[in-house]
Amino acid sequence: MSASPTIVLVHGAFADSASWAPVTRLLLDEGYTVRVPAVPNRSLLGDAEYIRSVVEHIEGPVILAGHSYGGAVITVAGVAENVVGLVYVSGYALEEGESLGQLQGGFPDSDLAQHLVYTPFPVVGAEDGIDVSVEIAAFPDVFAAGVSRETTEVLAVSQRPLTALAFGEAAPVAAWKTKPAWGIVSSADHTINPDVERFGYQRAGLRSVIELDAPHLVMQSHPAEVAKVITDAIAELG
Template identity: 80%
Template structure:
């Protein structure tokens, strides 16, 4: 199939496997798909890493970011071959804005009271701090709406996010120059859905869809997510051909 490569960018407390149903469906449809493992060490470093992957793709790319991955694609999406951005329950940061600043403008979600902070060693420097979700709260707060036996596995295999990422300001907001689409998870207990709505409205996104879905929308509603991504790709293809 012709068209852009779809790069799926996971968020905090998750990994590339969180996109498994969506990845499978996109591959079955013939799309080229890349699903990198985001280090989750800092917004700037993670964005630079994802951008390096994007720039290694031959041809145009549509970047899809879930949750913190939305912040990552906001910065990495400045790569010249990125033609579209798709946010899934994601943070659409403005230039000069941090995750903490954007979240701070809205009431906390249930996640805030269920975070765990753990030091990790940094060679040659002070210890960093990993942020993760309390294992007992993970199924209901982070992964509500997903099969319980699956969420229990996800809870003990989550990929933490370094606290540094929350305070780093985005040096660029790619949605200002690149078409963007967004899904709001209206039943999100991890990110206040108003944070998602605000970012998408501010960015003048091409299309915004609200789903009665939890935070892990790509696991709970994979068919809706696939349809949303492919609709964006189709719109871009039509624009390119006109």
């Protein structure tokens, strides 16, 4: 590859771009071009279209890294022509025609299920939507056990919720069918059952998968390891 790809980091549900901050800092320090867009978290199809539009306005190749729900987003957005690779970070690697709910439904619930909060929000000209978030008191242990309490308390009260709609929307495409991909499993994940991650990655035939003894918010607990998976993927792409 003649030019090093721009790295686009895609956050997931119950988080925002700041969740990637430690990894972003490391990649910038290594001289990479990085973008960390704010995902609307309003619908899988809409979010994927938004990220695809971000990608298509970047000149040159792009590698997408998606955390959690962000994995589902890059599965769809990653078909953009200038995307050269995908990195799943404790994420959902959906099959074409599959929704988050369908993939999760094949495995026992994680601890997250009993700590979700459902809040209506207004939609102009339509019925109220439903925002899904994590109980603030449960967030540090369920989402980011092992990350400093000072950090997780801030993240808990600044969550970016995900609409309930997004859980039922099926992925119309699966970019991993045509783009090389790599993955990270958080083996101590209490937000997504780690077997959901393993299953999706194996089915997608990822080039390599590493397991870290880490919480769901692995970018905060193990930023160096996450950054290395991304930069190793770039090196492998040549």
